[in-house]
Amino acid sequence: MRKKIxxxxxxxxxxxxxTFAQVKSANGNMLAATxxxxxxxxxxxxxxIHEKEIMEMADALVKTGMRDAGYRYIxxxxxxxxxxxxxxxxxADPQKFPSGIKALxxxxxxxxxxxxxxxxAAPLTCAGYTASLGFEEQxxxxxxxxxxxxxxxxxxxxPPDAETAKHRYKTMADALRKSGREIAFGICEWGxxxxxxxxxxxxxxxxxxxxxxxDKWKRRSEKEGGEGILDIIDVNAGLDxxxxxxxxxxxxxxxxxxxxxxxxxGDLGGTGCSTAEYxxxxxxxxxxxxxxxxxxxxxxxxxxxxxxxxNTEVIQLNQDPLxxxxxxxxxxxxxTILVKPLANGDxxxxxxxxxxxxxxxxxxxxxLGLNESYTVRDLWAHKTVAKGKKWKGQVNRHETKVFRLKNxx
Ligand code: GLA
Numbered sequence: 058m059r060k061k062i063x064x065x066x067x068x069x070x071x072x073x074x075x076t077f078a079q080v081k082s083a084n085g086n087m088l089a090a091t092x093x094x095x096x097x098x099x100x101x102x103x104x105x106i107h108e109k110e111i112m113e114m115a116d117a118l119v120k121t122g123m124r125d126a127g128y129r130y131i132x133x134x135x136x137x138x139x140x141x142x143x144x145x146x147x148x149a150d151p152q153k154f155p156s157g158i159k160a161l162x163x164x165x166x167x168x169x170x171x172x173x174x175x176x177x178a179a180p181l182t183c184a185g186y187t188a189s190l191g192f193e194e195q196x197x198x199x200x201x202x203x204x205x206x207x208x209x210x211x212x213x214x215x216p217p218d219a220e221t222a223k224h225r226y227k228t229m230a231d232a233l234r235k236s237g238r239e240i241a242f243g244i245c246e247w248g249x250x251x252x253x254x255x256x257x258x259x260x261x262x263x264x265x266x267x268x269x270x271x272d273k274w275k276r277r278s279e280k281e282g283g284e285g286i287l288d289i290i291d292v293n294a295g296l297d298x299x300x301x302x303x304x305x306x307x308x309x310x311x312x313x314x315x316x317x318x319x320x321x322x323g324d325l326g327g328t329g330c331s332t333a334e335y336x337x338x339x340x341x342x343x344x345x346x347x348x349x350x351x352x353x354x355x356x357x358x359x360x361x362x363x364x365x366x367x368n369t370e371v372i373q374l375n376q377d378p379l380x381x382x383x384x385x386x387x388x389x390x391x392x393t394i395l396v397k398p399l400a401n402g403d404x405x406x407x408x409x410x411x412x413x414x415x416x417x418x419x420x421x422x423x424x425l426g427l428n429e430s431y432t433v434r435d436l437w438a439h440k441t442v443a444k445g446k447k448w449k450g451q452v453n454r455h456e457t458k459v460f461r462l463k464n465x466x
Pocket of ligand 1: 099134135183184211245247268269
């Protein structure tokens, strides 16, 4: 009898352990407990990437203070692949990566950074390079052996239905988990199959919610390809319930500092943005807990670009440990207003002027559900601008004010 009880207890312990392990891995093992931050190759270089320039970007992340502000990843996007060897192992293009990806990963790690890579759930990637369908376990092992920390997994060349997508993403997520290395997983099917409903369960830490961002404020016509900053906000501001610790709505890359130059950001109508618009992107991507992947040339940043990308008070909102995406409280022709609760009890409030003219905001916090009195810190002006139950002030066209409200006890 005693033996039987002991046996049952042991069985119980084992099943509980297994359940725990499953819960843990379903949550992505707390990979990406806060939204990943870093620099991504695509918008500046497209597929014309080279290890030398990637190393220079890694150096620049350190030198500019971006690493210490939280930008920890170098994300290699499409164009690194050189096919497969005679054992079907995926290899890097030897012209672009003469030292190999492992050497690059070692270099990046030596700087206190992490390395991300890119593939696609079909035979070929979006830019026509070798991809991973049918080679998931083998490629995941290769990535692990190189020291890769993150995989962006695209969906060009795959069928349109959601069931296949779930299956293909889960297959790669499982392969990554079995690879022997902790590799965060970014799902990129552009929001077409509502990934916020299934991507976390399939094993993703983040999922793109829209088509590709371009260096522009908004799409000028329905027909124009490429998403502007405002187009992406309008999709994501309604998806707050799906984000949380370890699983994030990915609003695609930052275009801050591209200034209408270079790479895919110049196609599909990417003509550049004003400083206020770039500042809005940083503000809204932060408060909506999107990953923050800069894509500009970090080696030659002007002061405005640095000021925006290195606003640590705004970054803190993005990386807040409570992991709540801001909720949209107001959305009309002029204003979009979002509120995000923070771990220490403060609230972040973003006030976007969508219109093409300067506007005066007359904000009563109670209308946003914030019923106390607060000290109001402007996170772009870096000072307290009000105390009490309201804020009134001017907001320029396409500008976003970001406030941190602290309850006055
Ligand atoms: C797709 C993705 C982009 C980028 C390119 C690379 O368009 O959505 O973010 O990775 O492919 O080819």
